[in-house]
Amino acid sequence: MRRAAWIAFFFVSLVALLAAGLMLNPREVPSPLVGKPAPHFELPLLAAPDKSFSQKDMLGKVWVLNVWASWCPPCLVEHPVITELSKSVPVVGLNYKDAREDALPWLKRNGDPFQLTVYDQKGRIGIDYGVYGVPETYVIDRSGVIRYKHIGPLSAQDAQKKVRPLIDELSR
Amino acid sequence: MLILFPGAGIAQAPDVEERVKHLAEELRCLVCQNQTLADSNAPLALDLRNQIREQVQAGASDEQVVDFMVARYGEFVRYRPPFTATTFFLWVGPFLFLIAGAILLLRRVTKSHPEAPGLSDEDRARAAKLLE
Numbered sequence: 001m002r003r004a005a006w007i008a009f010f011f012v013s014l015v016a017l018l019a020a021g022l023m024l025n026p027r028e029v030p031s032p033l034v035g036k037p038a039p040h041f042e043l044p045l046l047a048a049p050d051k052s053f054s055q056k057d058m059l060g061k062v063w064v065l066n067v068w069a070s071w072c073p074p075c076l077v078e079h080p081v082i083t084e085l086s087k088s089v090p091v092v093g094l095n096y097k098d099a100r101e102d103a104l105p106w107l108k109r110n111g112d113p114f115q116l117t118v119y120d121q122k123g124r125i126g127i128d129y130g131v132y133g134v135p136e137t138y139v140i141d142r143s144g145v146i147r148y149k150h151i152g153p154l155s156a157q158d159a160q161k162k163v164r165p166l167i168d169e170l171s172r
Numbered sequence: 173m174l175i176l177f178p179g180a181g182i183a184q185a186p187d188v189e190e191r192v193k194h195l196a197e198e199l200r201c202l203v204c205q206n207q208t209l210a211d212s213n214a215p216l217a218l219d220l221r222n223q224i225r226e227q228v229q230a231g232a233s234d235e236q237v238v239d240f241m242v243a244r245y246g247e248f249v250r251y252r253p254p255f256t257a258t259t260f261f262l263w264v265g266p267f268l269f270l271i272a273g274a275i276l277l278l279r280r281v282t283k284s285h286p287e288a289p290g291l292s293d294e295d296r297a298r299a300a301k302l303l304e
Contacts (some may be wrong), residue, residue: 026205032246097215123219130244132202132216 031130031149038065038140039128043118046095046103053092053118055144062170064091064163065138066114067131069098070106075135078153079110082137085159086113089167093117096126096134139163141170192225195237199224200251208251 033039042054055065066082068075085091093114095103100119107117120126129138132151139148148166150158196210196217203214209221220241227237241249253259291299 029202029246029248032243123216127219127223127244130246132245 028151031146031151033130033138033146034149036146037144038138038146039125041118041120041125041128043094043120043125046093046100046107046117046119049100049119053116055140058090058092058140059144060142061090062142062167063115063140064089064167065094065129065140066091067094067096067126067129067134067136067138069096069134070102071098072134074153076110078135078137078155079113081154081156081159083111083113084156085154085163086115089171090115094125094129095119096131097121097123137163139166139170188225188228191228191234192221195224195228195234196221198238198251199241200249202245202249 038055040055042052045051045053064085068082082091091114093116095117097120099121103117103119107114118125123131129136130149135153137150137154138146141147147170148162150163154163193210197208199209199220201207201209201212201214201217201220203216204212207217209217209224223240224237227240232240238250247253253262255263
């Protein structure tokens with residue numbers, strides 16, 4: 001009987017271990033950028049190619065960087081959440097590997113929640129920010145340090161439970 | 173920075189390509205996670221291969237290229253995880269299981285079985301009768 005109990009114990013632990021593993025999201029790779037200064041960029045604006053913007057321009061403010069593209073359906077899914085978020089915190093868009101003639105009408109069609117959008121046509125700045133699954137959302141603090149990175153569309157729940165409280169805390 | 177040091181010339185190209193290929197095989201494509209950058213056709217994999225090429229041409233060592241990727245995408249970008257405290261069980265686990273299995277098997281095989289009960293005279297007589 002003791003033996004059967006051991007086998008049952010082993011089996012149940014194995015199932016528990018595998019179940020825990022299966023419930024993890026393999027796409028959520030911990031970013032080494034959290035806790036580090038936001039990588040430097042100096043990019044032209046999407047709406048005004050002759051003007052440029054740098055992450056340094058936001059020093060002293062808590063802000064959100066949202067990486068999006070017109071070719072990215074999940075970006076449209078999270079769009080209302082970003083729009084809601086933008087009412088209380090400055091959100092800067094980073095238009096990733098897109099074309100101006102697609103991106104600008106996208107904003108017109110769906111509404112433009114961004115304080116401004118920078119244009120990363122080649123995706124080079126995306127690489128510096130470790131972007132691999134658009135959309136991605138970063139919360140950056142007053143001193144320019146990345147405090148949170150979200151990969152994939154931001155759900156209303158993510159915004160409410162993770163992003164909002166963090167922004168409130170950082171703004172205090 | 174890298175733009176300041178353009179490729180060293182066509183003569184070196186095959187060597188550069190070899191190194192780019194080698195590095196791309198050591199790095200994971202985060203879009204299709206079970207593929208290396210060399211295998212993947214994802215647009216990001218292409219960008220990252222170009223990035224590797226640029227750096228190799230600018231004279232970066234293999235280690236510098238890998239560090240560049242790790243700084244942006246994390247340790248997960250290494251297709252072959254390094255042996256650290258967090259990956260200890262990943263590397264050693266299978267061998268531990270192998271040893272545990274071997275011990276269990278050995279114990280089972282060498283466990284002294286109680287003597288099988290011998291044949292009684294009656295059984296022998298019956299067997300002899302059957303064999304006749």
